[in-house]
Amino acid sequence: MRVLIAxxxxxxxxxxxxxxxxxxxxxxxxxADLAGACKLIDSEEPFDLILLDLNMPGMNGLEGLKHTLALNGGQRVALLSGEATREIAELALEAGAAGFVPKTLPAKSMINAVKFMAMGEQYAPIDFMTAAVEAPTHPLAEKLTPRELQVLQGLTEGKSNKExxxxxxxxEPTVKLHMKTLxxxxxxxxxxxxxxxxxxxGLF
Known part of the structure; x- marks a missing residue:
């Protein structure tokens, strides 16, 4: 199975x-951006699945998704995002995306979702699509303050201290202080x- 992560x-x-x-x-x-992803799609063997970050350079919202879907006669493309709304997820699926994958998905769920989509199915986490966001009740989360959890979530999404x-x-000094304690x-x-x-x- 070949997967492209952009x-x-x-x-x-x-x-x-x-x-x-x-x-x-x-x-x-x-x-690292849409242009780089498109270049790989054009030059390499077909991918079973392409994961596109909604907010990376070149995406221009869902336009980047639609462009990639049309490359080389059609691609299986899923949207990856840490902050997309349910509405954006629904629009992506309607546009033909193979799925919507929150960056907060636990590792095992992420792997299962990738396999599921690569096999031709459409994926979106039911809890994300139907439920309101709830505060985690994970043992690890209970050790942290709400602000430390927010900083940790930013880390898992690959964000810099500045972001x-x-x-x-x-x-930024406050972020560094929270990092030190967490x-x-x-x-x-x-x-x-x-x-x-x-x-x-599986915290995020």
Whole structure:
């Protein structure tokens, strides 16, 4: 199975590659923007599935999805996003996307979703499409303050300190302070390890 992951956040992209390749039968290629993804689609053997980040350079919202779907006579393309609304997910599916994959999906669910979509099915998590967002009740989450959870979620989505600070409307030094305390609480030495621990635990 060949999967192309197109996302401009290095940490998230590398984390997804690690999880998918650890599964054994999934070969991955990566791109950091839409132009890079399209170049790979044109030059390489057909992919079984293409995962596109909604907010990476070149996407222009759902236009990038529609463009990629039409390449080379038709592609299986799924939308990947950490902040898309249910409405955007529904529009993507209506446009012909193979699925909508929240970046907060636990690792095992992500692998299952990729396989499901690569086999020709359409995927969207039922809880995302039908339920309101609820605060996690995970044991790991209970150790953290709501703000630390928000910072950790930003890490799992591959965001920089600057991006997390902007999203949460706080300063970068404050983000660093929250990171320091959450590293200690989850037993991580750095941001990559913290993101991996959170994803492996199914926290996001």
């Amino acid at each position: 996302d401009d956040h290095d940490l998230l992209r590398d984390t997804l590659v690690l999880f998918l390749q650890a599964n054994g039968d999934i070969e991955t290629s990566t791109a 997390i600070a902007r999203d949460l409307d706080i300063s 590293y200690r609480k989850v037993g991580a030495a750095n941001r990559t390890q913290a993101a991996l621990i959170a994803r492996e635990a």
